[in-house]
Amino acid sequence: MRADLEIIEKWISPQSHVLDLGCGDGTLLAYLQDEKQATGFGLEINPDHITSCMGRGVSVIEQNLDLQGLGNFEDQSFDVVLMTQALQAVRRPDIVLDEMLRLGRECIVTFPNFAYWRLRWYLMRRGRMPESETLPYKWYNTPNIHLCTFKDFEGLCYRKNIHIMNRTVVDSEHRYRWFSRLWPNMLGQIAIYRITR
Amino acid sequence: MPDSLPPDSVGLVQPQTLHFSEPLTLACGQALPHYDLVVETYGELNADASNAVLICHALSGHHHAAGFHSMDERKPGWWDSCIGPGKPIDTDKFFVVSLNNLGGCHGSTGPTSVNPDNGRAYGPDFPVVTVKDWVDSQAQLADRLGVQQWAAVVGGSLGGMQALQWSLSYPERIRHAVVIASTPRLTAQNIAFNEVARKAITSDPEFHGGRYGEHNATPRHGLMLARMVGHITYLSDASMGEKFGRELREEAYKFGYDAEFQVESYLRYQGERFSETFDANTYLLMTRALDYFDPAFEYDNDLAKALTHAQCEFLVLSFSTDWRFTPARSEELVKAMIAARRKVSYAEIDAPWGHDAFLIPTPRYTDTFTAYMSRIAREVNG
Numbered sequence: 001m002r003a004d005l006e007i008i009e010k011w012i013s014p015q016s017h018v019l020d021l022g023c024g025d026g027t028l029l030a031y032l033q034d035e036k037q038a039t040g041f042g043l044e045i046n047p048d049h050i051t052s053c054m055g056r057g058v059s060v061i062e063q064n065l066d067l068q069g070l071g072n073f074e075d076q077s078f079d080v081v082l083m084t085q086a087l088q089a090v091r092r093p094d095i096v097l098d099e100m101l102r103l104g105r106e107c108i109v110t111f112p113n114f115a116y117w118r119l120r121w122y123l124m125r126r127g128r129m130p131e132s133e134t135l136p137y138k139w140y141n142t143p144n145i146h147l148c149t150f151k152d153f154e155g156l157c158y159r160k161n162i163h164i165m166n167r168t169v170v171d172s173e174h175r176y177r178w179f180s181r182l183w184p185n186m187l188g189q190i191a192i193y194r195i196t197r
Numbered sequence: 198m199p200d201s202l203p204p205d206s207v208g209l210v211q212p213q214t215l216h217f218s219e220p221l222t223l224a225c226g227q228a229l230p231h232y233d234l235v236v237e238t239y240g241e242l243n244a245d246a247s248n249a250v251l252i253c254h255a256l257s258g259h260h261h262a263a264g265f266h267s268m269d270e271r272k273p274g275w276w277d278s279c280i281g282p283g284k285p286i287d288t289d290k291f292f293v294v295s296l297n298n299l300g301g302c303h304g305s306t307g308p309t310s311v312n313p314d315n316g317r318a319y320g321p322d323f324p325v326v327t328v329k330d331w332v333d334s335q336a337q338l339a340d341r342l343g344v345q346q347w348a349a350v351v352g353g354s355l356g357g358m359q360a361l362q363w364s365l366s367y368p369e370r371i372r373h374a375v376v377i378a379s380t381p382r383l384t385a386q387n388i389a390f391n392e393v394a395r396k397a398i399t400s401d402p403e404f405h406g407g408r409y410g411e412h413n414a415t416p417r418h419g420l421m422l423a424r425m426v427g428h429i430t431y432l433s434d435a436s437m438g439e440k441f442g443r444e445l446r447e448e449a450y451k452f453g454y455d456a457e458f459q460v461e462s463y464l465r466y467q468g469e470r471f472s473e474t475f476d477a478n479t480y481l482l483m484t485r486a487l488d489y490f491d492p493a494f495e496y497d498n499d500l501a502k503a504l505t506h507a508q509c510e511f512l513v514l515s516f517s518t519d520w521r522f523t524p525a526r527s528e529e530l531v532k533a534m535i536a537a538r539r540k541v542s543y544a545e546i547d548a549p550w551g552h553d554a555f556l557i558p559t560p561r562y563t564d565t566f567t568a569y570m571s572r573i574a575r576e577v578n579g
Contacts, residue, residue: 017538041535047561050544054512055568057576061531062544072532 004170004192005031008082008108011166011194012036016079019043019103021096022086026053026060033058040078066091070099078104085190087111088144094156101162101197110192113169115149115185134189150185157195166194205281206273207239207264207288214304217337221299224489227324230313234338235260235297235304239280240288242343247577249344250286251335252276252295253352253359256427256483257475259303262295263288276353278558285566286351290574294342299334300326300483302476309410309476321407321478328355328490332362339370348577349373349570353555354522355483358490361530364507365492373573375512375566378519378555380526381500381533382491387521390430391484394423398477407478416477421468423480428467433518433551493533500530504537511541512569514562516554542569 005028012018014036020029023042026049032038042060044050053060063072081104087093088111100107112134122130129139137144148156150167157164169188184191202208215234222228237260242249252262254275263280265273280286280293297305300323308323339347350360350371357379364374383391398404401419405412429437441460456462493500511534515527524545534541546562548554554562 039538039540041541047544047565050542051561051564051568054542054544054565055572057572058542059510059540060542060544061535072528072535074536077536 002027004084004110004190007168007170007192008084008110009036011106011108012038012080014038016040017077019073019078019081021065021081021083021100022089023049023053023058023060023082024084025049026056026058028082028084029053029058030056065096070096070103073103075102076105079106080104081107082109083107084110085112088146088148090146093146093148094160097156097160097162097195101195106165106194106196108192108194109153110190111148111153112144113150113185113188113191114147115151116189117186118189120186150188150191153191153193157193162195162197164193164195166192168192200268202265205283206277207281207293209268210237210239210261210264210266210274212237212260212266212304215338215341217334217341219337221330221334221337223324223330224327225324229299229306229324232299232306232334233304233310234299234306234334235301236338237261237263237274237295238342239263239293239295240291242292243578246343246345248291248348248574249339249342250291250293251339251347251350251363252280252286252293253331253335253350253356254295254298255352255354255356256487257424257471257480258356259297259301260295260305261303263293276556278556279563279566285563285570287567287570287574290571290578291348294338294344296335296338298326298331300479300486302479307476308407308478308482318410319478320410323478323482325482325485325489327486328358328362329366331359331486332366335359335363336367336370345370347371348573349375351375351377352379353377354379354552355487355490358487362490362492364509364511365503368506368508371509372576373510373512373569374507375514375569376527376530377514378516378522378527378552379513379530380522381493381530383488384526388488390426390521391488393426394484395481397422397426398480401477404477407481409477415472417469417472420472420475420477420480421465423468424471424475425464425468428464430521431552433520433549435518436550436553439549500533501536504533504539507534507537507539509539511539513541513543514555514565515543515545516550516552516562517545517547518549519552519554521552 016038018040020042043063081100090096119130169184170190218231220228220230261274262276263274282289297303300307308319312319350363352360357376360374363371398419401416403414404416444459492503496502515524531543548559
């Protein structure tokens with residue numbers, strides 16, 4: 001399993017009721033179901049991913065966060081709400097964060113850190129929007145419309161009175177690096193946050 | 198029908214009539230003292246009887262869901278696109294059961310059957326049956342077949358309602374409910390369409406208050422109109438446009454009221470064929486069963502509360518251009534399942550065919566349905 005998913009998995013207690021926003025092919029939910037007797041749903045819009053989820057016995061609901069919101073879920077109906085590598089692709093990440101915290105006691109969010117030194121260097125040297133392993137798109141066709149940095153995210157949490165329980169970073173291969181933990185905003189490629197109200 | 202059967206067909210099949218001698222009490226308060234159900238089965242029941250799948254039919258459907266009755270049959274069963282070796286409901290893995298519901302006109306006890314009280318055909322005296330009644334009779338059928346628990350109950354439209362009702366009436370007897378192009382209850386608009394269809398039938402001079410059989414008559418015209426209006430609601434504007442556009446049967450307008458546009462002659466043809474084979478009283482009864490279906494009714498109109506009684510897992514599928522039972526209706530159902538903490542998967546399939554899309558294979562529909570069913574097959578066959 002991807003290393004970031006391994007980190008996330010450690011933050012989820014057995015028998016949790018989990019909502020995974022942008023659950024992809026259902027790898028994480030399937031793992032949580034099998035290993036931690038978790039229950040819950042994945043939300044996804046990619047038809048192939050939805051089919052994969054169904055094939056592996058993960059409950060998946062086709063739902064577009066931007067268009068349909070999360071109004072079909074009740075307040076505090078989940079133990080954990082997850083969103084891995086999708087926050088930067090939604091129309092209003094701030095509203096999505098509020099919604100996640102409305103639905104779940106705890107939330108786990110991961111996103112690419114736009115302040116990573118290689119991206120800074122790319123922009124400075126070439127004067128163009130950075131492309132990298134974690135951001136493999138052109139500026140005009142990227143689904144990532146709200147890129148942010150560690151500092152940006154923490155600023156938003158501060159303004160919204162969101163409590164950061166844990167935070168960690170991994171590189172593009174989803175490995176821990178000791179140096180990135182020292183200076184995450186500069187050296188971390190992927191941010192992983194565990195938050196609550 | 199060609200000389201040979203397609204390799205992914207269940208092949209030649211034979212319906213059988215099962216007689217049930219225990220009385221069945223219906224929601225309307227009346228009871229059927231005994232009844233027949235006509236059934237077809239495909240595939241083999243496994244040793245622990247865990248691989249049985251029940252197929253519930255829609256308004257005008259019946260027991261002949263897949264395969265051919267003879268080499269002369271022009272068209273296979275109504276859901277042949279989804280039932281067969283290698284198809285979503287894989288008959289190499291599942292024992293598939295399909296029936297004609299009570300009140301139907303294809304052999305099961307219905308308005309054309311003899312009323313044991315007076316030795317005459319029931320006609321309009323056949324009691325109104327509900328989705329719940331059908332499910333009760335299907336439970337008797339399951340007992341007869343030695344099926345304690347269905348691996349899945351699957352249906353589209355009115356069939357989807359039966360799958361949903363199964364999850365509530367017999368929660369421990371169903372592992373998965375597959376509810377396709379369906380709804381938890383009809384809207385006023387849906388009921389209005391049904392009422393137009395029924396009015397077309399009952400106002401036909403040949404209807405004779407439902408006793409057309411005794412008058413050696415058939416309200417063919419009314420049935421035709423009912424089917425025409427129904428047919429319009431099953432298709433989408435786009436699919437009708439693609440199929441017929443404004444194409445004329447002849448080159449110029451004739452400034453009269455015969456069928457001038459291709460779509461008119463198509464609807465008339467469909468209506469006429471239907472009126473030759475379908476019983477008018479059955480049509481009234483089936484549309485009424487649709488109107489009455491509302492599982493939330495007994496639970497203070499709270500669908501989520503009703504669904505807390507279900508134990509199975511659900512698959513809900515809708516189609517983007519279905520305006521008879523729109524995706525929003527399926528989403529309403531899914532929302533209630535989420536609130537009831539049931540396991541549910543949902544997908545909206547993009548297909549241009551309107552409500553009828555559930556009978557037509559499109560790649561995403563087939564893939565999704567296959568993925569879900571093969572996962573059930575793994576569960577039950579190991």
